[in-house]
Every structure is written in C-alpha cells, then in structure tokens.
Amino acid sequence: MCISSFANYSVSDIRAAGLGVRGDMRHAMQLYTMKDRGLEEKILRKAEAEGCSAVFLTADSPVLGVRYNEWRNDFRTPKGLNFPALEWDSRDIQGRTHDDGFMSFNDDGHNWARDIPWLRSVTKMEIWIKGVLTAEDTLKAIEMGCDGVLVSNHGGRQLDGVAATIDALPECVEAAAGRIRIHVDGGIRSGTDMFKALALGAEHVWVGRPAIWGLAYDGEKGVDLMLDTFYNEFKRCMQLTGCNSVKDITKACLGVVRSDGPLARL
Template sequence: MGGVPAPIPTRNPEDAILCVEDLRRAALKKMPRGVADFINSGSTDQLTIHENTTAYNKYRVRSRVLIDVCKADTSTTCFGQRMSFPLGCSPAGIQGLAHPDGELATSRACSSKGVPMAISSFANYPINEVRSAGLSAGPIKHAMQMYTLKNRDLEASIIREAEAQGCTAIFLTADSPVLGVRYNEWRNDFRTPDGLGFPIYGWDTEKIRKQTHDDSFANLTDDAHSWAREVPWLRSITKMEIWIKGVVTAEDTLMAVGMGCDGIVVSNHGGRQLDGVPATIDALPECVAAAAGRIRVHVDGGIRSGTDMFKAVALGAEFCWVGRPIFWGLSHSGREGVELMLETFHQEFKRCMQLCGCNSIKDITPACLGVVRSDGPLARL
C-alpha cells in the first residue's frame, strides 16, 4: 500500500513492526539485560528520560480540512544538502552492542533514506569506514561528535581526520564534563563487551575492558572545558561547522550565538546526564527565541513518532535527531531495521503534515499546535 511503512513479514500479527514502539519491544526481546539497561536507561531516578517522551503529549496538533495536500513535500536542508525529511541519526556510541555491523549499517541505512548521520567518537568503526558506508546509495552528510579531551593532540588528530574524510560539522558534546549518575551501569559493572574497540581513540578491546565505563570516560575527557577555550581553539584547527550539543537554556544559546557557533542541538543527552533537567521539547521554545534566527537550532531526545517530529518543527526546530531508535532497528535486523525505523518516521511525519494541511516544512508553524490546559479549553500557541 502506498505510503505505508512495510512491516517485516511475519505469521504472528503481534510481531509486525508498524511503529517505533513495536521496534523497541522487538529489540528488547533480543538484547541481553545489561546491554538493554545501558542503552535504554537514563541517570539517577529516570525522570528526564521519561519526560523527554511524555512531554510531547501535552501538545496537540490542530488538524485542518479541505486543503489539497496531494503534493506535500517533506524535504528540507541540513548542512547545506537537501534531505528527504527533517530527521537524522544522532551520534550514538557503541552501536556494535546491537549488531555486528554497528555504525556501518546505520550509515548505509542513512544513505539509502537520504538523511544525515552524526558519528560518535565512541563508534566501533573508524571514521573512514563509516563515511565510506554512507556512500552506498548516494552521498550523505556526516557530523563528527567530539568531547573535550585531556589529550589535546589526540582531539586535534580526530578532528583533522574527520575533516579529511569529508565530515561537514563537529558536534561538540558540551553537557558532559563528567558522566551523569547512572545507577544501572554501576550495578551491572557495565563494560564494553569483548571484541568491540574504539578505533577513533585507538583503543582495543583489551584496553577498554580493563576500566569501567565511568573510569575510562573520566580519564579521557576534560572537565576544565569552557566557552572561551573550546570554540576559538576549534575554529583555529578546522573549517568544519561547529555545533554545540547539549543546550537546554536561552543563556547557553546566547553564548553559542556570541561565540560565533554555526548551530546548537537542544539536547539533554537522552536523559543520561543530569536528571531533572527539562525535556528537550520544553526547552526548545526558549532556545529558538534566544537564537532569533542567528544560528541553526536542532533538537533530539524522546522523539518516538512522526507526530513528535511535527511538534518539534512547529516549535521552531529546523531538524530532529534520534538515538535509541537506532539501536532498536539494529537489534531487530541490522541495516534493514534502521531503514524501517527511518521510513516509519518519514511516513508518519508526512501523514501528520497532510492531516494538518501542510504542504511544506515552512507551513509547519506554532499555529499548528495547542497546549492542553488543566482548566479545559485547548490553549493555542
């Protein structure tokens, strides 16, 4: 049927993958408990990771009728390239946990669907291999995610390698001077499974498994990072775009503007850092207002449907990113699972646009949304 995500064939209707939640449930059946906890849990009391998704529920879409939407166009631009719709794969590390092909499978899926991918510095494959995989069905844009490292020479060499391989932007993860309090990792003594390395850092599996995830991160990253030090230094060594990932306030948005950054990703690290910070959909409007069109504003965190994407765009995000759904797709069926995930988001997003009378991304505005009020009537934005 045209426009409908193609489910994985099955004799049991309960196993059909028709939405991202179906994909999550299917993935959980395959993942070892410790791996599932690492991927799907947040920090401390799990408040932010929960609200990242549930916060979307208070926004309602205002559907419109009798509008010709037969030529509705979901395409947009990201990093100067036309994309099929406003969704990309976030820099989610250790994708080999979910499938042996890990980031290679994700890059191939992004290539086939015409969407961008951000490469985690904790990828299980080197940058050149991930980039090459992204050429399989047509060239796509890659961003390179980075932390501020204690070893400045290592950080510079990774950035230069990313640029040499054709990456377009740096996503500087700025919300992680230290790791958040992750009880599940401590209880499980989580360590990257045997056989998986971090080639971008030059770490083999033996080195990785000698330390806990928490200890290795603390030994690697620099908690003395600062706006004044990091952004000018990055500008001095690369021509790639510089994006700050992990912004949830107007104050930090204004800092990014003042420092001449190219964009921000409104993100709380998937609820894995400081528990109790705002859901990203709730932080988005103040960041958009502070940016005032001077820098690009993207968002990630808790997006689980095409309607969630629509709401984020209506609130001012130019582009959306997802992380955990990558692992669910990989766990289900590798590259094909990630393609299914992306296609599911795409078709849901397009149908939401059409049912709201929107023929293009520019038609999606705050007027498309309302907010549920406790005293009764829906409040328009």
Template sequence: MAGGAPVPVPTSDPDQKILSIADLEREASKKLGKSAREFYNSGSTDQITIHENSTAFSRYRLRPRVLVDVSGVDTSTTVFGRSISFPLSVSPAGLQAMAHPDGEAASSRACARKGVNMAISSFSNYSIEAVRAAAAEIGAIDHAIQLYTMRDRELEERIIRKAEAAGCKAVFLTADSPVLGVRYNEWKNDFRTPEGLEFPVIELTTHKVRSQTHDSGFVAFNDDSHSWARDIPWLRARTKMQIWIKGVLTAEDTELAVEHGCDGVIVSNHGGRQLDGVMATLDALPECVEAAKGRIGVHVDGGFRSGTDIFKALALGADCCWVGRPAIWGLAVSDILALSLSARHVFG
C-alpha cells in the same frame, strides 16, 4: 497506502508486525541482553528526564487546518548546506556494534538509503573513515563528528583532522558532560564494552577498553575544565567544519553560542543520561529558538518517536530533529534493511 501513510513492515514471524517505534523498542529489548538493554534504554539516577523527554510531547496539541491542498507537500530541508529528505537525522550514539555487528556502518548505510544525515559518536565501534565509506556505497550524505573536550589535546586534534579529511561537515561539541551521568544500572551490572569491540575514533583497543569500566574510561580522557572562552577558539583555529554545541537547554547558553561564533546548537539533555531532573528538550526548545533569533541553527533531540513528534518540534521552531535509540533498536531487531524500513514507515 494512499498519501504516504505508514505501511506495516512484514517479518518472518506472522504474529510480529512493527507498526511503531514502541513496537521496535519492544522487539529490540527482547533480543538484547540485560546489560546491553539497560545501557541503551536507561537514563541517569531516577530516570526522570528520560521519561519526560517522551511524555513532554503529550502536553502539546495540534490545531489542524482543513481543505488545504497537500498533494505536493515536500518534507525536505537543508542541513549543513545540503538537502535531506526530511527533517530527521541519526544522533551520535556509541557502541552500536553491541546491537548488531555492523554497528555504525549499518546505520550509515541506512541513513544514505533514506537521504538523511548522521553524527558519528566518539565511542563509535567503527572508524570515521569506515562510517563515511559505508554511506558512500549507497549515496552521498553528510556526517558530523561528535567530540568531547579531551585531556589529550593532540588526540583531539587528530580526530578533528581525520574527520575533516574524511569529509565530515560539522563538529558536535558535547558540552553537557564535564563528568559522566550517574547511571545506577551500569554500576550494578559492572558494565564493560563486550570483548572484541574497539573505539577507533578515540584510539582505544579492545584490551584497553575492557580493562576499565565505561565510567572510569570516560573520566580518564574527558577534560572537565572546558569553557566557552578556551574551547571554541581552539576549535576554530583547527578546523573549517561547522561548530555546533550539543547539550544546550537555556536561552543564556544559546546566546553564548551566538557570541562565540558557533554555527548552531543542539537542544539536548543527552537522552536523559547525564544530569537527571533537567527539563525535557521539547520544553527547552522555545526559549533557545527565541534566543537564537535566526542567527544560528537550532536542532533538537530527545524522545522523538513519531512524525507527529517531529512536527511539534518544527512548529516550536526547530530546524531539524535527531534520534538515537530508535536507530539502535532497528539494528538490534534485524539487519540493515530493518533499520532502513523502520525509519521509512514510522517517520517517512
């Protein structure tokens, strides 16, 4: 279609057309089993924050200008010192092989096809090296490694060394998870990682993973005594990668990120999966941008479902946006090509 407008994606089913992220979610939900579907799609406790992440966009209206030459519009931007095709990248979302056997490797290839970045979850089913190599088959992109503050500091340091050696450009220190969010559906379903899936980043075999619930496994390795004063200097002493704080929702924490020499913040509420009842990320974004004052980067995730959503975040001051669930839905619906096309026709 003219002007780069969305193009319907053909499928083998003549009655099925994926024209939006809502269509993608619907088709993915049909293919995923109940336990996997609720693990991916649900938030914590009363589901307030996960709902408001998406509905927040409807509270903002556009003020279009007309008779402006847009024939040469360039959607590219710079993240981690490298140009990407447009201001969207794939968030660190774990257990992607539960949606498709190729999991994070497939997501990495799709990101490379579209020229955007990807963050690798600590709970990735593929190693850092495998995810990086998958993208390299297609083209050069940058990866960040998502990291929690861990009880086992030697393991945490090994992860950092592997990520840096593999070429990752940034650490996304997840700061909003001193404890795991209360997710009723995981308790009701006694959710456990499926047989055969491992967490190689945090060095857990399928036997070890299966021997514990997702909740108890997190408690065993996560350090809830984390702090700005301890953990940022510790990271700085061990890596030359950029350090970004993921999970920031306030001006005060943005200012602390500046004071501690961080490279940026990701305005995030963990997709509504941590503390329920916190503000939507789009609503938190302006105060974080104002506090940053251009001194550090400000990215945002949470509820992005269209190019218009991205535009609103950029207009409110974000440098780049990140998505998690849409990539997983793309994996679940079909194959690597479906994931790549879903990004193209919805956000491209």
C-alpha cells in the same frame, strides 16, 4: 548523520558506507573536550580529511551522570569491539569500567572562551554545541561565533529531572532569533514527535535510540523499518494538519492544554 567518538568503526568506514547509499550524505563528528589535545586535534583532522562538514562538541558531559545501573551491572563494552577514533582497542576497553574510561580522557574544565577559539584554530568544519537547554547558552553560542546548537539532554542519561528537550526548545529558538541554526534530539519516538519539534522552530530533528532499537530488532532492515515508519507517520501528520510542505509546519498547527481545562492555540 553524526559519528560518535565511541563509534566501533572508523570515520572513513562510516563515511564510505553512507556515501555508498547516497553521494550527497553529510556527516558531523561528535567530540568531547579532551585532556589530550593532541589526540583531540588528530580526531578533528581525520574527520575533516574524510569529508565531515561539522564538529558537534558535547557540552553536557564534564562528568558522567550518576548511572547506578551501569555501576551495579559493571557495564563494559562487549569484547571484540574497538573505539578507533579514541585509539582504544578491545583490551583497553575491557580493562576498565565505562565510567573510569570516560573520566580518564575527558576534560571536566569546559570553557567557552578557551575551547571554541581553539577549535576554530585547528579546523574549518562548522562548530556546533551539543547539549544546550537554555536561552542563555544559545546566546553564548551566538556570542562565540558557533554555527549552530543541538538542543539535547543526552537522552536523559546525565541528570535526573533535567528538562525535556521539547520543553527547552522554544526558549532556545526565541533566543536564536534566526541568528544561529537550531537542531533538537532526545525523546523523538515518532513522526508526530518530529512534526512537533519542527513546529516549535527546530530546523532539523535527530534520533538515536530508535535506530539502535531497529538495529537490535533486525539489523539494517530494522533501521530501514524505523526510518520508513517515522517517514510515513510524519507525512500523514502533515496531511492531517493541512501542511503541503515542511515550510507550512508552524506553531499554528499545535495546541496546549491550559491549566483551566480548554485547549489553547500556541
């Protein structure tokens, strides 16, 4: 599980809840490049002290995308919710729009050569780059000694027309050539979507919105239902494609529709 910097509970509370379910659960800490390096370091050290094993540095948000719905509706986090990691209480959050709040702390001067070595100097956690969509950035992550990349388009909320992650995934996997770990998120809505991503070379698949939908539907039971649904779909997809183990899931299981009509093997 990846813990958001905007989580409404502390890292320690989230870790305790996860470990209460299964003792070997691993957590990553999602992080933005911040103007206040002292607070950024504080977040990292807290996460590491609580047992998080990786930091996921968000690389696709130097600024927020143009979100007309949020502006039109004056979107603000509901009263009574805090952002413990950022040390914002409900009054801080309610006092400004989400856009203004983000711009106030986020550093828009993202820089590989500055930020990755700095992270290495303050934490022993693995360093992953979240928001990669190209072979070039995959190669850059390798060059900078990162531990992995998360092929992600921020749920499509940052830039209209950006590539779907399932389309960007193959070139990132090819560029990595096994030298760096590749995970993917964005648009995963079923167990068969998971299957496709693994077949295209992802080691691991992340989901966000489906969990939120499950939570809205029936709280913890709704999230359980979502996970069970994904699991059952994934298992049956494996069975129907003749895969006895995850290792059997390869490009050979997929086909694409060619421009001239016939279905072609990948």
